[in-house]
Amino acid sequence: MAVSLVFDGLLALLILTLAWRAVTDRLQFRAVVSFVALGLVLAVTWFRLSAPDLALAEAAVGSGLTGALLLAALRRWSDRDADSGGSSTRSEP
Amino acid sequence: MSGRRSAWILATAAFGLVAWAVLSLPTPAPGLTDRAFAALDDSGVTNPVTAVLLNYRSTDTLLELGVLLLAVVSVWGLRPSTGASFGRPPGPLLEGLLRILVPLLVLFGGYLLWIGAFAPGGAFQGGALVGGAIVLAVLGGLSPSRFGDRPALLRAGLAAGLAVFSCIGLSVMIAGGWFLDYPGRSAKVLILIIEAAATVSIGLTLGCLFIGGRPTTDGGPEPES
Numbered sequence: 303m304a305v306s307l308v309f310d311g312l313l314a315l316l317i318l319t320l321a322w323r324a325v326t327d328r329l330q331f332r333a334v335v336s337f338v339a340l341g342l343v344l345a346v347t348w349f350r351l352s353a354p355d356l357a358l359a360e361a362a363v364g365s366g367l368t369g370a371l372l373l374a375a376l377r378r379w380s381d382r383d384a385d386s387g388g389s390s391t392r393s394e395p
Numbered sequence: 396m397s398g399r400r401s402a403w404i405l406a407t408a409a410f411g412l413v414a415w416a417v418l419s420l421p422t423p424a425p426g427l428t429d430r431a432f433a434a435l436d437d438s439g440v441t442n443p444v445t446a447v448l449l450n451y452r453s454t455d456t457l458l459e460l461g462v463l464l465l466a467v468v469s470v471w472g473l474r475p476s477t478g479a480s481f482g483r484p485p486g487p488l489l490e491g492l493l494r495i496l497v498p499l500l501v502l503f504g505g506y507l508l509w510i511g512a513f514a515p516g517g518a519f520q521g522g523a524l525v526g527g528a529i530v531l532a533v534l535g536g537l538s539p540s541r542f543g544d545r546p547a548l549l550r551a552g553l554a555a556g557l558a559v560f561s562c563i564g565l566s567v568m569i570a571g572g573w574f575l576d577y578p579g580r581s582a583k584v585l586i587l588i589i590e591a592a593a594t595v596s597i598g599l600t601l602g603c604l605f606i607g608g609r610p611t612t613d614g615g616p617e618p619e620s
Contacts, residue, residue, distance in 0.1 A: 354515035355444045358507070362523035367601050370530050374605060 310350060316343050334372045341365025439582025440512040448517065449586045453575045457564065460556040460593060463600045467553055476539055476608035493535040500528035508594045512583065518556075518590040522597025529602025542603070543610030553603065556596030560589050 320340035327333040341364040348357035431443055431451065438446035448456050504524035511517030533539055542549055563585055564575040572578055577585050603610075 355517065355520070358515060358520040359523065362520060362527060363601075366527055367523060367530065367605070370527075370534075370605055374607070 313343060313347050313350065317347065330376055334369065334376060337372065338365050338369035341369065437579070437582070439577065439584075439586050442511060442513050442515070442517075444515070445511050445517050445586070449589060450577065450582065453560075453564075456593075457557070457560045457575070460560060460596060463597060464554060464557050467600050467603050470604060470607060471609035474608050476543070476606060476610050489535055493531055497528045497532050500524050500531070504528070504594060504598065508590055509587075511590065512587070518593035519597060521590075521594045523601060525594065525598025526601025526605070529598065530605045533602070533606060539606040540610060542606065546610070549599065549603075549610065552595050552599045554596065556589075556593035559592035563589055 317340065320336050320343060324333050324336040324340055327336060341360060345357045345361035345365065348354070348360055431447060434451070435441065435443060435446055438450040440446050440449070501524070504521040506521075507516040507524060508518060508521035509516075511521070567576055567578065567585075568574050570578060
């Protein structure tokens with residue numbers, strides 16, 4: 303079972319890395335992409351934990367639809383910022 | 396930078412606490428797993444997750460549908476939709492792909508709804524696929540104002556899940572049981588009816604949340620005052 307252990311370890315590392323980047327990335331677009339990737343990795347993790355129902359819901363809602371919502375919000379925000387002349391996709395330093 | 400350092404210490408302490416709490420959990424975990432499996436024959440479905448969601452703990456699911464409806468009502472209350480579409484589709488390829496993909500997504504959503512009785516799947520997963528189909532269609536150039544063409548139908552679809560769920564729960568009470576206590580053999584049919592309505596509502600809700608703002612009836616934006 304060494305292979306599955308390595309796989310699970312990689313999943314855990316990947317979750318931590320993606321979660322960290324989703325929270326801290328200064329470029330908000332990249333943070334959203336990290337969040338979507340995090341959702342997909344979480345879906346695989348739920349599947350590994352033998353919860354395929356959760357995996358389906360996580361992939362569809364947590365990753366897909368939330369990602370689409372975040373991207374749409376990001377675009378509306380940058381549209382509004384462009385109107386007032388501010389920079390769009392960078393968070394406050 | 397002392398705020399940053401204390402944040403680090405706090406985060407590490409919280410992580411340590413949670414890790415200790417998880418590691419100190421008894422194994423095998425005590426729970427209702429055995430009772431859930433024992434009652435599976437009477438629940439009308441063979442997928443234990445669906446049995447929990449739609450039978451044992453159906454009140455939770457009913458309230459979740461209420462939460463989804465509240466979310467749409469709140470978003471619609473904020474402002475009317477601008478009626479603007481999400482830009483032109485980036486090319487004819489996407490449009491052609493969507494013509495195949497959107498019906499397939501809706502079909503697969505229906506499949507997930509049906510398979511939910513005996514395998515992983517169900518109303519939320521199927522509804523999420525329908526919602527994804529709406530999102531894709533809007534991104535591919537479908538004008539959001541089209542959703543305001545038949546406002547009564549749209550609102551009926553959004554409320555269908557909660558309405559059908561409550562009606563079935565109440566009519567079971569009239570028939571002599573408790574709220575949402577499906578009588579014996581009818582459980583499977585009742586669960587399927589509830590899930591079908593819930594799938595429509597969830598799909599429309601997620602689509603409407605993505606569009607954001609109340610679709611206007613005349614196809615154009617309402618004058619903002």
